[in-house]
Amino acid sequence: MPSVRRAVLAAVLSLLILPAVAQTDPVARGRYLVEGIAGCGNCHTPKGPQGDLPGMNLAGGTVFDEQPFRAIASNITSDPETGIGRWTDAQIARAIREGIRPDGRIIGPPMPIELYRGISDADLAAMAAYLRTVPAVRNAVPASEYRIPLPPNYGPPVATVPRPADDPVSRGRYLAGPIGHCIDCHTPMTQDGHRDWSRTGQGGQPFTGPWGTSVARNITPDRERGLGGWTDAQIVRAVTAGVAADGRQLFPPMGYGYYARVDARDLADIVAYLRSLPVQP
Known part of the structure; x- marks a missing residue:
């Protein structure tokens, strides 16, 4: 023993x-x-x-x-x-x-x-x-x-x-921004071709590929168009497995296979950051 x-x-x-x-x-x-x-x-x-x-x-x-x-x-x-x-x-x-x-x-x-x-x-x-x-x-x-x-x-x-400050929102902002650049795809463009950071996370950008055309989702806490009605587990599943809260399969170019390798703490910090974003309807 x-x-x-x-x-x-x-x-x-x-x-x-x-x-x-x-x-x-x-x-x-x-x-x-x-x-x-x-x-x-x-x-x-x-x-x-x-x-x-x-x-x-x-x-x-x-x-x-x-x-x-x-x-x-x-x-x-x-x-x-x-x-x-x-x-x-x-x-x-x-x-x-x-x-x-x-x-x-x-x-x-x-x-x-x-x-x-x-x-x-x-x-x-x-x-x-x-x-x-x-x-x-x-x-x-x-x-x-x-x-x-x-x-x-x-x-x-x-x-x-x-390094970012050691709190969930700061770490999540860093992971979803400079490292993972999630907010790059999920933030709309201005008419002159630059990111409109006043609408960070609002989504709407189309991506065309072999899968057809996918549109970047609103990832702010808006309850109607964003993630406000999703649980933390549902957000993590969407990021790592490409499955929406309602069970629909999500499309590329999201790199689900890469994000599935992210550890639990980093995923929780990303969720904390997304919850902190100003609502974008």
Whole structure:
């Protein structure tokens, strides 16, 4: 019996210790972000009828053909010729958070650089560290074409960004904003093509793909059009499994498979943040 108790205690301690290790090990933290809430592969991993193409994780090539641009997701594997294998950590970090390639070219939409500028220094370093470990895939990707002028930059160089405050709403705002960029898709555009942050979370943006056309939902606490009548569990199920409160199957481009990897605390914090949003009818 003592040996059984020791085994049980060891198992319990391992469950307590592993999340802490994931938070302190940069590569583990980077993997959790890139392959989870950030959902980088939702754009950067090419898809087939059955989902992600085998052996092509983060190898780029997905085409986003919209009126203002024909953007092609970059290869962000460690391949030195067609990916980012020759980029320094600082160059990877600058590309993610400031939208500037090593050669000075601006990274255009749909990369939500405006939000990525809020990624904390620690998480940015962790994401770069993980991308270094992604197996190289040789996949040459054509350059994106923009039918609109790109800005010279997205703002002044970002000096430093601390971690968010350790309360549910602050952490949820960070996860749904700079990291997961949920509010990018779920916030409508102004007539001049910018996000209307006065209507954060109101939804309404259409997304057309093989599934047809899906429309970003209102994710504010409005009871008629938003999530005000949903339980926390229903919101989590929608995010991680693509099932609405009434049981309907939700459509892409939401990266449900990535969000299913998000841990319970982070999901609860995201829900807390969504509950805090001003109602948008």
